[in-house]
Amino acid sequence: MSKKLLLKNDHIPGINTLATYKENGGYAVLTNALKNLSPDAIVEEVKKSGLRGRGGAGFPTGMKWSFLAKPEGVPRYLVCNADESEPGTFKDRYLMERIPHLLVEGMILSSFALGANTSYIYIRGEYFYVANILEKAIDEAYQAGYLGKNILGTGFNLDLYVQVGAGAYICGEETALLESLEGKRGNPRIKPPFPAVAGLYGCPTVVNNVETIAAVVPIIEMGGEEYAKIGIGKSTGTKLISASGHINKPGVYEIELGLPVEEFIYSEEWCGGIRGGRKMKAVVAGGSSVPILPTELILKTVNGEPRLMSYESLGDGGFISGTMLGSGGFIVMDEETSIVKNLYTFSRFYHHESCGQCSPCREGIGWMERILEKILDGRGTLADIDLLWDIQSKIEGKTICPLGEAAAWPVAAAIRHFRPEFEAYVTNPDSIKDIKHYYRLKN
Amino acid sequence: MMTNTQDIQFSKEAMEKVQKIISRYPSDRKKSALIPILHIAQAEFDGWLSPQTMDYVASILNIQSIEVYEVASFYSMFNLEPVGNCLIEVCRTSSCWLCGAEDIIDHIENKLGISVGETTPDGMFTLKAVECLGSCGTAPMMQVGADYHENLTIEKVDNLFDQFRNENKKSRYC
Amino acid sequence: MPKITIDDIPIEVPEGTTILQAARMIGGDIVPPAMCYYSKLKTSGGYCRTCIVKVEQGSEKDPRPMPKPVASCRTNVMDGMVVRNITSQENLEARAGVVEFLLMNHPLDCPVCDQAGECHLQDLSYEHGKEGTRNEFERREYEPMDFGDTIKLNMNRCILCYRCVKVADQLTDGRCHGVINRGEHAEISTYIEKAIDNDFSGNMIDVCPVGALTDRTFRFKSRVWYTNPVDAHRDCDKCCGKVRLWNQGDEVLRVTARKDQFGEVIDNEDGSTAWICNDCRFEKKHLNDWVIEGPSDISRHSVISANHYESLRSIQKTTMKMMGAKPHGVKFELGDGALDPNNQ
Numbered sequence: 001m002s003k004k005l006l007l008k009n010d011h012i013p014g015i016n017t018l019a020t021y022k023e024n025g026g027y028a029v030l031t032n033a034l035k036n037l038s039p040d041a042i043v044e045e046v047k048k049s050g051l052r053g054r055g056g057a058g059f060p061t062g063m064k065w066s067f068l069a070k071p072e073g074v075p076r077y078l079v080c081n082a083d084e085s086e087p088g089t090f091k092d093r094y095l096m097e098r099i100p101h102l103l104v105e106g107m108i109l110s111s112f113a114l115g116a117n118t119s120y121i122y123i124r125g126e127y128f129y130v131a132n133i134l135e136k137a138i139d140e141a142y143q144a145g146y147l148g149k150n151i152l153g154t155g156f157n158l159d160l161y162v163q164v165g166a167g168a169y170i171c172g173e174e175t176a177l178l179e180s181l182e183g184k185r186g187n188p189r190i191k192p193p194f195p196a197v198a199g200l201y202g203c204p205t206v207v208n209n210v211e212t213i214a215a216v217v218p219i220i221e222m223g224g225e226e227y228a229k230i231g232i233g234k235s236t237g238t239k240l241i242s243a244s245g246h247i248n249k250p251g252v253y254e255i256e257l258g259l260p261v262e263e264f265i266y267s268e269e270w271c272g273g274i275r276g277g278r279k280m281k282a283v284v285a286g287g288s289s290v291p292i293l294p295t296e297l298i299l300k301t302v303n304g305e306p307r308l309m310s311y312e313s314l315g316d317g318g319f320i321s322g323t324m325l326g327s328g329g330f331i332v333m334d335e336e337t338s339i340v341k342n343l344y345t346f347s348r349f350y351h352h353e354s355c356g357q358c359s360p361c362r363e364g365i366g367w368m369e370r371i372l373e374k375i376l377d378g379r380g381t382l383a384d385i386d387l388l389w390d391i392q393s394k395i396e397g398k399t400i401c402p403l404g405e406a407a408a409w410p411v412a413a414a415i416r417h418f419r420p421e422f423e424a425y426v427t428n429p430d431s432i433k434d435i436k437h438y439y440r441l442k443n
Numbered sequence: 444m445m446t447n448t449q450d451i452q453f454s455k456e457a458m459e460k461v462q463k464i465i466s467r468y469p470s471d472r473k474k475s476a477l478i479p480i481l482h483i484a485q486a487e488f489d490g491w492l493s494p495q496t497m498d499y500v501a502s503i504l505n506i507q508s509i510e511v512y513e514v515a516s517f518y519s520m521f522n523l524e525p526v527g528n529c530l531i532e533v534c535r536t537s538s539c540w541l542c543g544a545e546d547i548i549d550h551i552e553n554k555l556g557i558s559v560g561e562t563t564p565d566g567m568f569t570l571k572a573v574e575c576l577g578s579c580g581t582a583p584m585m586q587v588g589a590d591y592h593e594n595l596t597i598e599k600v601d602n603l604f605d606q607f608r609n610e611n612k613k614s615r616y617c
Numbered sequence: 618m619p620k621i622t623i624d625d626i627p628i629e630v631p632e633g634t635t636i637l638q639a640a641r642m643i644g645g646d647i648v649p650p651a652m653c654y655y656s657k658l659k660t661s662g663g664y665c666r667t668c669i670v671k672v673e674q675g676s677e678k679d680p681r682p683m684p685k686p687v688a689s690c691r692t693n694v695m696d697g698m699v700v701r702n703i704t705s706q707e708n709l710e711a712r713a714g715v716v717e718f719l720l721m722n723h724p725l726d727c728p729v730c731d732q733a734g735e736c737h738l739q740d741l742s743y744e745h746g747k748e749g750t751r752n753e754f755e756r757r758e759y760e761p762m763d764f765g766d767t768i769k770l771n772m773n774r775c776i777l778c779y780r781c782v783k784v785a786d787q788l789t790d791g792r793c794h795g796v797i798n799r800g801e802h803a804e805i806s807t808y809i810e811k812a813i814d815n816d817f818s819g820n821m822i823d824v825c826p827v828g829a830l831t832d833r834t835f836r837f838k839s840r841v842w843y844t845n846p847v848d849a850h851r852d853c854d855k856c857c858g859k860v861r862l863w864n865q866g867d868e869v870l871r872v873t874a875r876k877d878q879f880g881e882v883i884d885n886e887d888g889s890t891a892w893i894c895n896d897c898r899f900e901k902k903h904l905n906d907w908v909i910e911g912p913s914d915i916s917r918h919s920v921i922s923a924n925h926y927e928s929l930r931s932i933q934k935t936t937m938k939m940m941g942a943k944p945h946g947v948k949f950e951l952g953d954g955a956l957d958p959n960n961q
Contacts, residue, residue, distance in 0.1 A: 084577050085575060085577065086575075087536045087537045087538065087574075087575040087579065088537060088538055088575075088579050089577065089579070090577045090578060090579050090580055092577075093577050093578075124577070125478075125482070125518070125520045125616065126520070126576050126577065126586060127577065128482075128589040128616045128617055129589045129590070129591070132589075159467075161467045163467075163475075163478070163479065164478065164479055164482065164617075165478065165518070166478050166481065166482065166518030166519070166520040166521055167518045167519035167520035167521075168517065168518050168519065168799070169574070169575075180478065181475060182472065182474065182475050183474035183475045183476065183477035183478060183504075183514065184474070184477075184510075184513075184514060185513055185514055185517040185796070185799075186517060186518075190662075190663040190688070190691050201469065201472055242579060242580060243580060244538040244541075244542075244579035244580045244582060245537075245538050245541050245542070245579075246541060246542075250579070250580035250581070250582075251580045252580065284537070288536075288537060288575075329579070331537055331538055331541070331579070333541060337541065341540070342537055342540070342541070345535065345536050345537050345540050346536075346537060348536075348574070349536050349537075349574045349575060351800065351801070352519075352574050352800065353574065353800070354799070354800040354801065355517075355799060355800065355803075356777065356796075356798075356799055356800040356801060356802070356803030357664055357777075357803075358663070358664050358665070358666055359664070359665055359666055359667075359715055359718045359719050359776070359777075360666055360714070360715060360718050362718075362777070362800060362801050362803065363718035363719070363721045363722065363801065364718055365800075365801075366800070366801045367721065367752060367754070370754045387751055393714075394711065394714030394715075394717070394718070397684070397685035397686060398666050398669065398685070398686060398711060398714065398715060399666070400663060400664070400688075494808070494809050507791060507792055507793065508793070508808075509792055509793050509794060509795040509807065509808065510792075510795070512795070512797050512806075512808035513795045513796060513797055516797040516798045516799070516808070517797075517798070517799045518799075519799075
């Protein structure tokens, strides 16, 4: 099931330059669309495509676009969320670094569809070198007349800017991103109002992930209906998967949605199996916040169906036996991995990244991290495991933004599926000392 | 007490960059330029943001100093204390940990004779352990200035440190 | 006008009313506690999560329940909405969780805290919390800080309600304090220690729900329940001049704004908020500066202050009186008994 729409040209040397990008068909879709399609027609194609937000939530993009308020005389904004920070996820970086013009073309196309005349790409500060690549691509696009005033003689004006962040996972949450773009702390806003009504500078705003915006280009090229034929069910199209951990071939892969998980992990075309010929223990399939699943549940659903790389199949079984496609951050762990220690790195991460605005997240996540540290250190008790469970349940759903859930779900899932390992840590800490990766717990 | 900002001035080139960034935002929304300008300020003034530097940035954007402190202290890339010439940031979250980040950190600590969070006595290196930098497929990794150093091994780390010393490298994001 | 029910009590409220405001219109013990929301400060609320309620039915049009508890202070009512506060055990459990989080790093220094007796966190923990804490780790600690001669910041007690930041933004002409750092290290600060010097800065003390910002001129002078609160006024060219004096004999120990049953500064007749200026608050400490109106009607229900005030109003047990209301059987029984002036 090899189908490439976004990364079909990523191997071509020089594809990051305008000249090579154009030689390989770049900006043809934009040129054609600006001349022959109305903005509404583009929105309609995106709706038909069934494209779902690729940042993690999976919300239908066409629907999000159709919510955009259009009051007279008020500017509208398109903001690209390039604040890729979910542990396990690095696909947007790859796409922007290799094919920056695909994002630029998608931004122009989407801005035209939404009636935005100023658009921003908000990129995480750590990706400074990628921001420079994008800036260069944007400069080239201005020179070629794809950006600026009266683009390609159509009367459409667009200015596109890159804004760098400065180290804050929370700015991947769309309202925190907008706050940051306004030069403030990345505190998520209380919704409603939603950005579609009051976003950047209080104006109607759409925030979309890098991959989502890039996907608009092939959708307009082939038509929404054709795009919707790719994939499976409501999981239409292709998805970039960031594969990492104990696999032979980590990297970014574009897959057609519906690919069996087992094939993705073991086929030479994709991850190439587990390193060192070891067995697989668990997978975090969609970035750090989605539930971790043990081997038997990631390969097959409880009904014995093969698990597929799709929103529905990975979600089969809810959180009892399923997980989420999320951002496509696919982390594989071999049989020697300490699940408890891995969870600790997640909790440490969320603790570090909490903005501190609302009480459950601010106070609860650090607490979970400290309990996990205590358990890893051999000082835990069985009651600590129950306490962890209780704390995550008191954070989940009680916070302003989804960071609360993102921190709570991994804890719940690890305890749900690997409770005996937690118990071994507290009842027989000496036996754990041999587990690989448990040799060090400073800092 | 107002801090004296007279001694702090952007160079001509930096000021041009600053003005260019300010022009990207609506004229009544200059504060939007704050984070990019703080990056320039940090690169310009020894790799960290002193209260004087932040007051200077506030004066450029015509905002209260506290608005700058609030923002600068929120984002992890801004250093509010002096750091070594070369800031070493090693990722330690999940995938990097799975692929041996702790060995890398151990090795650097031993090599430099400092612990995470410390600066070498000669002021050359500061070592930080950081959270996911989006390089999970090329783990373990470290960021030094704008550069990502990936697929690290002990040998690779040794070579990089030789290089940093030879170049007397100053890590800057921009 | 939208019609809704809160804990089975029906009410019709103007469009744009929040659930919390609607509950306050009903009054009594179905009113969710609010630690960060402050009706007189724009954009306040949403942070502390103590006012969460369960929305069992979103509206007449879309009867689906809301998937998560919502902050009642920031959620507008919809026609046909069905809200559960104290008639949902699940909601009370969730709130108890929030209370535990708020108390986790709060010091047990009530005996030396000037806010004791009028502290919303004391009330909250008594009415909505559980006994004891399960946190065994060290609490966060900060050094106390002076915001000039008149205001003391004790960050250990702060619950990050942001009210003082909003006072500085909305009442004064240049904010010089704010929230710095991130996550559990977030703190109220001037960053480099600065005096907050402004005609209306003292109102930060009045809006603080805990003992994080206290009046340095009152510091350790008396327990608040040993003072005699009277309402008084004077002609002031900066503010409304309507205050509450907290006296001991002929001595004025403290001056504050007058507050209502929700602990918020009351309104003037013209609908503006009766904030007071720093002159009235800090400089006028003699009885002959003031025209005394009479004893204050204290509507606070703090556990420590109970039985000490002349005219204490306790919260009503609303739901029991209402048709169709279910008894909720939570701790209010005890709380009300202790607070009832007739039940000594």
